[in-house]
Amino acid sequence: xxxxxxxxxxxxxRPEKRAELVELLESFVExxxxxPGCIDYHFHVSAEDPNVFYxxxxxxxxxxxxxxxxxxxQQEWFGRHKEFLTKDADLKFFEMLSDHDAP
Numbered sequence: 288x289x290x291x292x293x294x295x296x297x298x299x300x301r302p303e304k305r306a307e308l309v310e311l312l313e314s315f316v317e318x319x320x321x322x323p324g325c326i327d328y329h330f331h332v333s334a335e336d337p338n339v340f341y342x343x344x345x346x347x348x349x350x351x352x353x354x355x356x357x358x359x360x361q362q363e364w365f366g367r368h369k370e371f372l373t374k375d376a377d378l379k380f381f382e383m384l385s386d387h388d389a390p
Contacts, residue, residue, distance in 0.1 A: 290326050290345035292352045293381040299373045300338040308371045311364070312340060318360065319344070324351025326387070338373075345387065349380075 300308045312330055319328040326345040333339035346352040355361060368376060 290347060290383050290387055292346045292349040293383055294342070294344045294346070294352060295379045295381070296342040296344075297377040298340045298342075298368075298371075300340065301371060301373055302338055304371045305338055308340075311371070312342075315360070315364075319355060322351070322355050322358075324348060325355070345383065 298308075298312075309332075316328060316330055319325055324347040326347060327343075328345075329343045331341040331343070333341070344352070346355070356365075
């Protein structure tokens with residue numbers, strides 16, 4: 288199945304909040320992967336800067352992604368993100384054009 292909505296998010300952590308942020312962001316992975324419409328959901332750290340994090344998510348539809356972003360744990364994150372980040376998260380939305388190599 289080809290995703291119809293891909294989200295990338297780049298987050299720049301406050302160094303003094305990095306450990307707490309990693310724990311919080313890691314807690315999003317399994318719940319997100321189990322949500323309806325989630326094809327894959329990946330959390331990365333930059334090889335050059337340990338305070339830069341990146342999410343790559345594929346969803347079956349924008350409606351599924353929007354539902355995910357409205358869940359209580361996501362809304363709580365959006366309400367608190369400024370205490371963890373040096374600047375706003377850079378969110379970008381894409382539509383996949385290539386085939387998706389899901390197992």
